[in-house]
Amino acid sequence: MAQCWDYVxxxxxxxxxxxxxxxxxxxxxxxxxxxxxxxCETLGTAAATFTTNRVAAAPVRWSREVIRxxxxxxxxxxxxxxxxxxxxxxxxxxxxxxxxxARALGLEPANFLIASTGIIGHFLPVEKLVAGLPRAAAExxxxxxxxxxxxxxxxxxxxxxxxxxxxxxxGGGASVTLGGATKGAGMIAPGMATTLTxxxxxxxLERPLLLAILRRVIERTYNRISIDNHMSTNDTALCLASGLxxxxxxxxxxxxxxxxxxxxxxxxxxxxxxxxxDGEGAQRLVRIDVVGAPSTRAAVAVGRAIADSPLCxxxxxxxxxxxxxxxxxxxxxxxxxDEATTRLFIGGTLAYAGGTATDVPKxxxxxxxxxxxxxxxxxLGLGKAAATVWTCDxxxxxxxxxxxYHT
Amino acid sequence: MAQCWDYVxxxxxxxxxxxxxxxxxxxxxxxxxxxxxxxCETLGTAAATFTTNRVAAAPVRWSREVIRxxxxxxxxxxxxxxxxxxxxxxxxxxxxxxxxxARALGLEPANFLIASTGIIGHFLPVEKLVAGLPRAAAExxxxxxxxxxxxxxxxxxxxxxxxxxxxxxxGGGASVTLGGATKGAGMIAPGMATTLTxxxxxxxLERPLLLAILRRVIERTYNRISIDNHMSTNDTALCLASGLxxxxxxxxxxxxxxxxxxxxxxxxxxxxxxxxxDGEGAQRLVRIDVVGAPSTRAAVAVGRAIADSPLCxxxxxxxxxxxxxxxxxxxxxxxxxDEATTRLFIGGTLAYAGGTATDVPKxxxxxxxxxxxxxxxxxLGLGKAAATVWTCDxxxxxxxxxxxYHT
Numbered sequence: 001m002a003q004c005w006d007y008v009x010x011x012x013x014x015x016x017x018x019x020x021x022x023x024x025x026x027x028x029x030x031x032x033x034x035x036x037x038x039x040c041e042t043l044g045t046a047a048a049t050f051t052t053n054r055v056a057a058a059p060v061r062w063s064r065e066v067i068r069x070x071x072x073x074x075x076x077x078x079x080x081x082x083x084x085x086x087x088x089x090x091x092x093x094x095x096x097x098x099x100x101x102a103r104a105l106g107l108e109p110a111n112f113l114i115a116s117t118g119i120i121g122h123f124l125p126v127e128k129l130v131a132g133l134p135r136a137a138a139e140x141x142x143x144x145x146x147x148x149x150x151x152x153x154x155x156x157x158x159x160x161x162x163x164x165x166x167x168x169x170x171g172g173g174a175s176v177t178l179g180g181a182t183k184g185a186g187m188i189a190p191g192m193a194t195t196l197t198x199x200x201x202x203x204x205l206e207r208p209l210l211l212a213i214l215r216r217v218i219e220r221t222y223n224r225i226s227i228d229n230h231m232s233t234n235d236t237a238l239c240l241a242s243g244l245x246x247x248x249x250x251x252x253x254x255x256x257x258x259x260x261x262x263x264x265x266x267x268x269x270x271x272x273x274x275x276x277x278d279g280e281g282a283q284r285l286v287r288i289d290v291v292g293a294p295s296t297r298a299a300v301a302v303g304r305a306i307a308d309s310p311l312c313x314x315x316x317x318x319x320x321x322x323x324x325x326x327x328x329x330x331x332x333x334x335x336x337x338d339e340a341t342t343r344l345f346i347g348g349t350l351a352y353a354g355g356t357a358t359d360v361p362k363x364x365x366x367x368x369x370x371x372x373x374x375x376x377x378x379x380l381g382l383g384k385a386a387a388t389v390w391t392c393d394x395x396x397x398x399x400x401x402x403x404x405y406h407t
Numbered sequence: 408m409a410q411c412w413d414y415v416x417x418x419x420x421x422x423x424x425x426x427x428x429x430x431x432x433x434x435x436x437x438x439x440x441x442x443x444x445x446x447c448e449t450l451g452t453a454a455a456t457f458t459t460n461r462v463a464a465a466p467v468r469w470s471r472e473v474i475r476x477x478x479x480x481x482x483x484x485x486x487x488x489x490x491x492x493x494x495x496x497x498x499x500x501x502x503x504x505x506x507x508x509a510r511a512l513g514l515e516p517a518n519f520l521i522a523s524t525g526i527i528g529h530f531l532p533v534e535k536l537v538a539g540l541p542r543a544a545a546e547x548x549x550x551x552x553x554x555x556x557x558x559x560x561x562x563x564x565x566x567x568x569x570x571x572x573x574x575x576x577x578g579g580g581a582s583v584t585l586g587g588a589t590k591g592a593g594m595i596a597p598g599m600a601t602t603l604t605x606x607x608x609x610x611x612l613e614r615p616l617l618l619a620i621l622r623r624v625i626e627r628t629y630n631r632i633s634i635d636n637h638m639s640t641n642d643t644a645l646c647l648a649s650g651l652x653x654x655x656x657x658x659x660x661x662x663x664x665x666x667x668x669x670x671x672x673x674x675x676x677x678x679x680x681x682x683x684x685d686g687e688g689a690q691r692l693v694r695i696d697v698v699g700a701p702s703t704r705a706a707v708a709v710g711r712a713i714a715d716s717p718l719c720x721x722x723x724x725x726x727x728x729x730x731x732x733x734x735x736x737x738x739x740x741x742x743x744x745d746e747a748t749t750r751l752f753i754g755g756t757l758a759y760a761g762g763t764a765t766d767v768p769k770x771x772x773x774x775x776x777x778x779x780x781x782x783x784x785x786x787l788g789l790g791k792a793a794a795t796v797w798t799c800d801x802x803x804x805x806x807x808x809x810x811x812y813h814t
Contacts, residue, residue, distance in 0.1 A: 055738025055746055085731055085746070087762035120731025121764050186718065228717045230732070231739040310635045310717065310801070311593065314809035324492055324527025325637070331462030332638040339462055339492070355494035357528050394717070395810075396803040402721035403802075 004169050005263035007270075011163025013147035014179035015202035017041040017242025020146045021139040022153035025132030027118070027125055028080035035129060036077040036153035037136040038198055039105065044242045045204075046072035047211035048113065049218050051235035058083045058090030059114040060234060062098070070207065072113045075198060075238055076101050077154050078129060079183075080118040084233040093126040100130040104137035115196050115236045117156055117183060151181035154196055157401060158185045162274040168263030170256035174247035176203035178263055182271040186228060186280040186402065195275060197222065197237040199267070203260055204243035205250045212252075213261045214239050221268040224300065225390045227279040228398075229308040239264075276390045281397030286316055287375045287390055292341075294383040298334050302378060303389030305333030313394030316374060321365035323351040330378055341381030347374070411576050412670035414677075418570025420554030421586035422609035424448045424649025427553045428546040429560035432539030434525070434532055435487035440560035442536060443484040444543040445605055446512065451649045452611075453479040454618035455520065456625050458642035465490045465497030466521040467641060469505070477614065479520045482605060482645055483508050484561050485536060486590075487525040491640040500533040507537040511544035522603050522643045524563055524590060558588035561603055564808060565592045569681040575610075575670035577663035581654035583610035585670055589678040593635060593687040593809065602682060604629065604644040606674070610667055611650035612657045619659075620668045621646050628675035631707065632797045634686040635805075636715040646671075683797045688804030693723055694782045694797055699748075701790040705741050709785060710796030712740030720801030723781060728772035730758040737785055748788030754781070 013020050018040055022033040048067045050060050066072055076097055083090050098109035105111075116124070140146070151163040165179035184195030199214075218237055243249075250256045277285040288306050293299035306312045306329045315322040323344055331337055344352040347368030349360055368374070420427050425447055429440040447453075455474045457467050473479055483504055490497045505516035512518075523531070547553070558570040572586035591602030606621075625644055650656075657663045684692040695713050700706035713719050713736045722729040730751055738744055751759040754775030756767055775781070 053735060053738040054741060054744040055735050082731075085734055085759065085763060087746075089763070120729075120735060121759070230716045230718045230736060233731075233735045233738060309637045310805070311637045311809055314806055317806065318810035320810070322527075324489075324640075327492055328460060328462050328527060328640045329637060331460040331640065334461060337461040339494075352492065352528070356492060356496070394806060396806045398717070399721055399724065399801060399803045399806060402718055403725035403727070 001258065001262055004259040005166040005266050008165050008167045008177065010144035010165045010179060011147040011151050011181045012038055012179045012198055012200045013142055013144055014165035015177040015200045015242065017202050017244035018200045019140040019142045020150035021136045021141060022149040023132050023136045023139065025128045027078055027128055033149060033153035034079045035132045035136055036150040037140065038150055039074040039140055040240045040242050042242050042244065043071065043073050044240060045207050045210050046238065046240050047207060047214045048236060048238045049215060051232055053231050053233050055085065055233050057116060057234045058086055058094045059116045060236060061091065062094040063113045063115065063236060066110050066113060069110050071108065071110050073111045073240065074105065074107065075113045075115060077115045077196065079154055079156050081116060081122055081124050082118045082120045082234050083116040083124045085121040086123055089123055093124040096126050097129050100133045104134045113238050115234065117154065117196055117234055120233060147179065147181065154181065154183040156183065157280055158183050158278055160278050162271055164267055164270045166263050166267050168259055170247060170250060170259050176201055176245040176247050176260065178267050180267050180271050182275060184275045185278050195232060195235055197271065199239040201241045202243065202245035203241055203247065203250050204245065205241050209250065209252045209257065210239060210241055213264060217261065217264045217268050220265060221272045224388060225272045225276050226304060226307040227276060227392055273390055276392050279392035280401045281395040282392030283395060284316055284393045285373045285390070286392060287388060289375065289377045289386070289388050290380065291377065291386040292379040292381045292383060293385040294336055296385045296387055299385050299387035300389065301333045302330045303387055305329040306376065307389050307391035310394055317393035317395050319366060319369040321346055321351060321362060321369055326376060327352055334380065336382060337380060338382065343379040343381065345377040408665065408669055411666040412573040412673055415572050415574050415584065417551035417572045417586060418554040418558050418588045419445055419586045419605055419607045420549055420551055421572030422584040422607045422649065424609050424651035425607045426547040426549045427557035428543045428548060429556040430539050430543045430546065432535045434485055434535055440556060441486045442539045442543055443557040443560035444547065445557055446481040446547055447647045447649050449649050449651065450478065450480050451647060452614050452617050453645065453647050454614060454621045455643060455645045456622060458639055460638050460640050462492065462640050464523060464641045465493055465501045466523045467643060468498065469501040470520045470522065470643060473517050473520060476517050478515065478517050480518045480647065481508070481512065481514065482520045482522060484522045484603065486561055486563050488523060488529055488531050489525045489527045489641050490523040490531045492528040493530055496530055500531040503533050504536050507540045511541045520645050522641065524561065524603055524641055527640060554586065554588065561588065561590040563590065564687055565590050565685055567685050569678055571674055571677045573670050573674050575666055577654060577657060577666050583608055583652040583654050583667065585674050587674050587678050589682060591682045592685045602639060602642055604678065606646040608648045609650065609652035610648055610654065610657050611652065612648050616657065616659045616664065617646060617648055620671060624668065624671045624675050627672060628679045631795060632679045632683050633711060633714040634683060634799055680797055683799050686799035687808045688802040689799030690802060691723055691800045692780045692797070693799060694780070694795060696782065696784045696795050697787065698784065698793040699786040699788045699790060700792040701743055703792045703794055706792050706794035707796065709737045709740045710794055712736040713783065714796050714798035717801055724800035724802050726773060726776040728753055728758060728769060728776055733783060734759055741787065743789060744787060745789065750786045750788065752784040
């Protein structure tokens with residue numbers, strides 16, 4: 001498909017019909033906003049995916065239920081406390097949050113998806129949230145700056161805010177806008193969704209179509225990144241569609257639907273890469289292209305084995321072209337791998353083929369690993385399937401961040 | 408079963424009928440022995456398990472074949488070079504090594520299992536090995552000191568030698584001795600076997616019985632340790648039985664076989680724990696007991712998820728009782744986990760039950776994580792299956808060792 005999208009400024013408030021706000025309610029110790037509010041002007045269409053972790057946070061359990069009821073039009077997000085492993089008290093705290101949000105905005109509790117991120121196992125200081133919500137409601141604004149403040153309020157160990165927006169021509173001269181904000185720098189592994197992601201659009205779609213597109217897009221983007229292979233208890237990806245674009249409705253199996261899906265894939269890929277690039281302690285963004293695989297599943301498995309091996313990540317950290325680590329990870333991830341047909345490229349340079357090293361000088365390979373971004377390309381020579389997995393390096397700083405982050 | 412074994416001094420030369428030697432042949436740059444030789448005086452019984460990595464080193468491919476032929480009675484081991492990803496040249500180098508060993512000892516090439524450990528992707532300096540073998544043959548000795556030198560020669564990033572021996576009463580007043588040497592500190596993950604392990608015994612067993620016992624024992628010991636979840640290309644576990652004990656033959660399905668298996672399980676558990684305790688950069692040995700599981704497979708999966716999570720390993724490193732990381736890892740490893748029935752003990756102290764934290768003060772939990780050895784016990788409350796997995800913490804030193812280890 002020809003490119004049908006272009007990046008535009010902003011994030012969740014770039015599409016028509018969305019207002020956002022952020023305030024400091026005092027859950028985080030840092031002097032930073034820790035409560036974000038995102039509201040759709042209409043009762044549009046909502047779809048979401050959640051963590052597959054059996055230890056699911058209280059807000060995830062609440063949000064699964066309200067998404068089923070089909071009336072979600074706003075999201076309340078706090079950072080600083082995950083409200084996970086908090087039992088029935090945790091659920092009561094979510095209910096109190098939704099009730100307070102409903103009062104502040106003149107809506108129903110079931111209109112609110114609730115998401116939390118932060119430390120596990122501590123009860124939420126819910127009175128701070130309840131006190132903060134009327135202030136957040138008063139600050140709701142459709143400006144791009146408000147969207148940026150929302151993106152900042154959901155950060156935890158993130159060092160940069162993560163938002164993006166694209167405009168997508170859906171055919172016949174009509175266009176829709178898609179925006180998104182996301183967070184995450186640790187506890188990042190592929191699940192059903194990964195981390196917190198808020199996607200907005202002014203396109204007009206029915207719920208089954210939006211959910212089907214969202215699931216496919218998350219599978220190809222967020223589910224193919226890994227920082228530390230530890231799946232969160234709070235992962236939530238929400239997509240809200242206001243339907244307010246001056247464009248016809250997007251129908252299933254139409255060219256418009258394919259274009260919308262291509263644009264959402266680009267947007268989510270961009271946001272997911274921002275997470276990996278900001279991985280805790282990371283210095284390099286690593287793209288792993290696996291091609292010539294017998295199946296997409298096999299290609300993803302090989303990519304993830306490399307992405308999740310501390311040995312591979314240490315080599316990527318030091319910029320050492322220790323290609324034996326990459327090839328041996330592929331060897332335990334793919335049960336049909338054949339050394340004779342396997343080829344590994346580091347950047348554009350062939351490092352391994354026919355079962356042995358090529359005669360490329362080590363210095364040339366090292367040059368390919370010296371940059372801020374590194375690409376590995378593994379051709380298994382077995383089939384036509386392919387997948388791209390994104391990861392980062394493993395540094396002493398990752399250990400420092402996670403050994404010093406005390407309960 | 409009542410304890411039927413006792414530890415005795417020594418390693419591979421503790422049982423009757425074994426001689427060992429080690430020399431420096433110059434493969435490693437360090438001033439250390441790098442060629443080990445282990446010989447059984449008789450054509451006894453041999454069994455082995457190997458890596459399941461599809462990228463298998465040349466010596467693994469050779470050794471699989473000679474084990475099938477059933478005439479193995481000696482092992483040649485070098486450190487400093489893995490002879491992996493070396494194609495047909497690698498196989499030729501193994502053949503030359505076996506031929507040289509056969510000449511030096513007046514045996515056949517097919518009598519030799521060959522094992523290598525060290526860097527991947529470099530051709531073996533086989534002329535150094537060939538020159539070293541006659542010197543090693545001349546130094547063969549049945550003393551415990553010779554066994555210790557053998558154990559030292561197979562080390563790579565290991566900081567301590569790893570050997571042990573047990574004597575086992577097999578009934579009727581008869582006893583047999585079992586000895587072992589092993590190596591490994593990185594690239595350690597459960598496979599079919601893990602790392603290099605040489606086990607000797609003077610018991611008299613048929614090959615099918617020895618292989619069946621070895622496979623079960625490796626599954627319960629070596630396959631339940633993980634340092635960095637990266638499976639090696641060179642994993643080999645060899646067990647040689649000389650049959651020279653003054654004891655009757657051990658028959659299948661006998662009390663003697665059960666006792667022999669219990670003793671070998673103890674020996675391999677001891678050797679495997681030595682590997683984890685010497686994990687690259689590690690400061691703590693961590694025992695993870697998973698009980699109340701619906702199946703052994705589920706118990707092992709939960710144990711491995713904790714053992715392989717960098718977030719859990721960083722908490723173990725700092726001694727922080729961040730139990731949410733352990734519980735959340737269990738939540739993505741076990742598809743039927745129920746927070747209501749799950750309990751987590753750190754040491755002897757209950758940290759999590761009924762879906763939330765217990766009211767045990769954090770300082771008390773921290774005390775349980777302060778020692779050189781830490782035990783986590785996760786009771787899933789779902790069934791009767793159990794498994795124990797061993798791992799170590801993740802430190803900045805691990806990153807330093809593996810980022811600085813250049814090709």
